[in-house]
Amino acid sequence: MAGRNILYRFEVWNRGAGGPRIDALRADVRALGIGILRSARKIALYFVEGELAPEELSLLGRFLFSDPVEEVFEWREVGRGGRRGQPDAALHEGEGLAVDREAASERIVEICRKPGVTDPVAIEVVRAAHELGISGIKRAATGVRWELEADWLDDAALSKLTRVLLANAVIERWEFGEIEPIFPEGREQGLAVEHYDLAAMNDGELLGLSAKRRLALDLEEMRAIQAWFGARGRPATDVELEMLAQTWSEHCVHKTFKADVEVRNSKGRPYPPVVHGIFNIYIRKTTEEIGAPWVRSAFVDNAGIVSFDGDWDISFKVETHNHPSAVEPFGGANTGVGGVIRDVMGVSARPIAATDFLCFGPPDMPEDQLPQGTLHPRLIARGVVAGVEDYGNKMGIPTVNGAVHFHPGYAANPLVYCGCVGLAPAGVHRNAPRAGDRVIVLGGRTGRDGIRGATFSSMKMDGSTGDVAGASVQIGDPIVQKRALDVLLAARDAGLYDAVTDCGAGGLSSAVGEMASALGAEIELSRIGTKYPGLSPWELWLSEAQERMVLAVPPRHLEAFAALCSRFESEFWDIGAFRSDGELVLRMNGEIVLGLSMEFVHKGLPRKHLVAERSAGGTHGGHGNPDSVKYSGDVALPADAKARFLSLLSDMNIASREQVVRRYDHEVQGGTAVKPFAGPYGDAPSDAAVLKPQGTDGTWGIALSNALRPDYGELDPYRGAWAAVDEAIRNAVAVGADPERIAILDNFCMGDPGDSAVMWALVESARGLREAALAFGTPIISGKDSFYNEYLGPDGRRHAVPPSLLVSALGFVPDVKRALTSFLKKPGDSLWLVGDFRPVHRQESKVPEVSLRACEVYKAFFEAVQEAEVVAAHDLSDGGLAVALAEMCVGGRLGARVALPDSAMVDASVPVLTLFGETTGCLLVEVGAGHEGSFSARFGPGLALRLGEVKAGPAMEIHGGGGNAGCGAGGPLLSVSIDEMLCAWKGDAWKGDAWKGKAREVLP
Incomplete structure (x- = not known):
């Protein structure tokens, strides 16, 4: 042998x-x-x-x-x-x-x-x-x-x-039989640098070059590049073109949020003729006006940073990985989690928690209704959930908060939001490289995976996407990243680097390009560690191979840094040094393959001019939800109300997510005080997670929550954004967070910004975000946008996501021992509805009105929590009051007997709206015996309504009328046993049929 x-x-x-x-x-x-x-x-x-x-x-x-x-x-x-x-x-x-x-x-x-x-x-x-x-x-x-x-x-x-x-x-x-393995093989490539005489190209040829190389640059952008190289009298290399395309991509530079937007047909809304940058006017300005002193860093670093207790800082970032997850669900979600973990590592923090929000098409959608060339939502969902599970679990990071939402608009374009929270000693993060510092790549080796991922995410998808985007798919290796994390934290504590950033979209081109934006750098590409030989220079520079960090290490610390890498068995490569003249020079085996001014790379992009206009037929130009318009006019509760209510509990957007959540480790690191599920049987849904970060002193903890309302956003993007802010804050408050110490993150996902209706939805969403944040006094500390979430079918039809704004909240809980859960605790306790209760039916294409009194309600509720008056709380969301009460009963395995006070009834003859209508700014609260008077006195008139009490019996009874007595005239409007509600709400888990769900059919 x-x-x-x-x-x-x-x-x-x-x-x-x-x-x-x-x-x-x-x-x-x-x-x-x-x-x-x-x-x-x-x-x-x-x-x-x-x-x-x-x-x-x-x-x-x-x-x-x-x-x-x-x-x-x-x-x-x-x-x-x-x-x-x-x-x-x-x-x-x-x-x-x-x-x-x-x-x-x-x-x-x-x-x-x-x-x-x-x-x-x-x-x-x-x-x-x-x-x-x-x-x-x-x-x-x-x-x-x-x-x-x-x-x-x-x-x-x-x-x-x-x-x-x-x-x-x-x-x-x-x-269909035995397969033979194919091992990675290198190819003889040498320099293989291509040169393009841009000065000799006409407009058609410039656009042809952009399309051929998948640069995702428009004519004005290509002309700017042509002019720059023309002024220097030389051709452009493929490395230079690829770097400019990456840096100027929508994914990396956010040019839609920086564009001048002409607003047409605003119909009295407070817009100037031209919005000069959505980001600056509606987001950055909001945080500056609020001026929260505990915000350490917003919109500067890889993640937002806030002060925790004076000794420690908390960082938070949420990213999207939509396009990759559409073509390779496991890898897309897996590397989405890995990437956002690196964002937190990039601010010198230890990751302590992960979050996710996953949006899919209906899992039971017939295949013949899917756009040709797309994966089935069922397969996408299964792969994405497995990808999220794989990365966080292997790195030992608990996944503590998230959601799954189904909507026809996500069938061809899933949305995969991944978040990470980090902990670091106060003020420890260093982000200023110095001339002469070595450029160090730490972690994984470089391969062809992830090539052009930044530009891929800045383009529409169609039936050919899977064929041409294979190189854009990234594959994660969490074990390699865990080793890199160990090195990074030890190097941080030893003061061995001057700056650090993650290597994500755009690879080294983005990471080194951003870190060297003021100084410049000189890089030898042949020093980059590779998975296999034969990568061309532009592939080495643009590869989005995972698990890599870039550090600026002073030469005097290289030996100590190398010793740490050896100790933790993590590879590193010294690929060059930072300059002082603002020029970036790349060499391959000594030969220059790129020479660009950092001034042009980062400031040479032409400013976009876009149009936002309210369309006559709707709020955006994409997919509408046909199920959102089913009914016109109020009716009395139907005879089969119980059956319809149980159907509502089993709705795919209301039913328990336990099957998904149980796949994630939400207790590793030992800091999770309120887990995704609580209660005597561990299946009561929590409105938010609460963590006590390990290593910190005192009683303070953090609350993590989120909200996304695409169903509202496609009807009214302004109210949809406000509702998302309100719900994210309300969820954090429901577990005990201080409403005056909450920060939020925004993640916008939209279709093609070239569509004026999409831009209308964007500016309305941004306006709603700003006005809600100002009303609550809640600073925005980080965010991200993802556009071109559209799929062009072979029939020419556009399949776009509904306007989707995810709002993630980071709240502070003064005493984790007082953190709340949602399940009912004790028979005899009273049940209260707090908030400005004005429900509407979604089936009537209505969106709940903005609750201007919500901030007042949340402050009063928080005071009651501090005085130990509140035993349990749950927010009113999908399905309204009846669903919120059912989830509290199911979670605690206790019954409830409530009546709908006349002041809560929208119409005494129409209890359907009161029971199942949706609203903003409301909580359902269990108040301990003997505290009813002090509790109700904290709220303004009409903002605290006693509904009834917790019962030991195994049923939920809802009566109409009868004031506070809890027993209206005649029999109950709705009486459902705990077992019946459990079977409907957890039927998926009990029957073992994953992703089963029924349509929402509460009304005739």
Whole structure:
């Protein structure tokens, strides 16, 4: 065997049949109408190449590839005369084999990564094998084998099942039989720098070049580049063009938010003829006017920073990873989490919590209703959730707050919001590199994954996106990032660097380009550590390979920094130095391939001129929700009110999210005081998370919450934005946060900003955000925008997301021991509705009015919490008062008997609106016995209404009329048992049918 490499194939499978993933596959197949699977088996594949002894192969199988308690493995050599798709004659079975594997199944599908797509598990296999002393492994690859049985599985059906549910054609390839691994291969490339004589190009040729290289630059921008190089009398290199396209991309420079926007048809709204920069006028200015002294940094660093207790600072950032998640859900979400964690690392903080908000198309959408070329929402949802789970869990960061929302407008364009919170000693972050500092890349190696991701995210998607965007897909490796984090924190405490930033969208081009914006830098690209040879200079510079940080390290600290990297087993590369003349120079093996002025790179972009106009047919030019207009006119409660109420509880946007949340570790690090679920059975939904950051003294904690109202935003973007701000703040207040010590983040997701209706929705949303933040005195400390969330179908139809503004809130809880949860606690306690209760029906295309008294209500509520008058609280949101009360009852397994006071009834004959209508600014509160008087006295007239009390009985009863007595005339309007509500609200978990949901049908 000496002197030759042999390829070995390992197969690993569970001893028992079935399991959650198999059950989920069978449910998906059934739900999509493909057929019914008789049986299915999933087998993990590992391929290793090298010179290995039998005992080493056995060690790999037993120690690295399988769990001997639950799994079985076997291995064989590949290519020793065995026919393709047939068992090899030289088969070695795993020791202790407890069950016989079926000889064959009717149909087999094997799936592996495409060439060039990062396989982090394979990388870890080689590293771990060497640690075990198995040095003969040269390279590795992984895959999966599915063995399926069903009568209907012909080639066409198997192809459809594989394409829709098993594999992603963007990053994976498959065979109906045994597959051969393809290992990453380098290519001979040399410098391979292309030159473009821009001065000789006409307008059509400039646009053609932009399209050919996927620069996502318009004619005015291409002309600006042409003029700059023309003035210097030289051609542009491909490296220079790619860097300018990255820096000037919508994703990186936010040119829509900086544009001059002409506002037309404003119909009396307070707009000037031209808005000179949405960001400056509606966002930055808002925070400056509020002037909260505890805000340390806003819109300057990778994340917003606020003071926690004087000794510690808290940082918070929320990002989106929408386009990547549309074409590769697992990788898109996985690297979205990894990227936002690096944002917090980029302000020298230790990540202490992660958040997410996920928006998908309806999971039961028929495939023939999907735009051609898109993945099914069911597959997207499953991949995204798995990607979020994978990264945070492996890095030991709790995912403590989030949501899942379904809407037809997200079918072709999922939205994946990922957030991270960090903790650092006060004032420790350094962000000023000095001339002479070394440019250090820490963490992962560079490959072709993520190429042009910044420009990809600045373009519309269509049926060809998956084919052309494969290189834009990033694959994460959280273990590598964890090692880099350990180095970074130790280097921070030792004072070894002058500045740090993350390497995200745009790769080193963005990270070094921003860090060197005032100084310039000189870089030798050949020093960059790569995953494989053969990357061209522009690929090295633009690659968005994950898990990389860039630091400015003084030369005197290099030795100490290198020692830290060795200690934590993290790689680093010294690729150059910062200059002092504002020029950026890149070399490849000594030859200059880029020479740009930082002044032009960062200030040469022409200012955009856009138009915002209210369209006659709606608020934006994208997808409307047909289910939002179902009913006109109020009616009395229907005879089948109970059935309709239970249907409402099982609505896909109201039903329990426990199936998703339980996949995330929300308690690692030991600081989670209020978890996503609470109550005696651990299934009561929390309005927000509360954390006591480990390492801090005192009683202070932080609350994390979020809100997004696309259903409101597509009807009225201004009110939708206000409602999102109000709900995010209300959720934080509901767990005990001080309403005068809350900061918020904004994340705008819209369609094409070239559409005047989309721009109208944007300026209205930004105005609503500003006015709500000013009303609450809540500073905005960070934000992000994502445009071009549209899909162009082959029929020419645009599929755009509804105007989607996510508001995330970071609140401060004075005493975590007084933090509140939502479930009912004690029979005999009274139940109160606080707030300006003015519900509306969404089915009437109405959006709740702005509650100008909400700030007053939240302050009074907070005072009551500090005096221990409040036992539990829950916000009124989707489904209104009845749903909020049901969730409190279900969470505590206690009943309630309430009446609707006349002052709360919109119309005494129309309880439907009172029960199920939606409003802003309201909370449902359990008040401890003996505190009713002091509690109600804190609120202004009409802002605190006693509804009834908590009961030990197993039912929720709602009566009409009867004032405060809790027992109206006649029988109850609605009486539902705890078990019935549990079955409706948690039916998914109880029935094991993931992503099941019913349409909202409360009204006739």
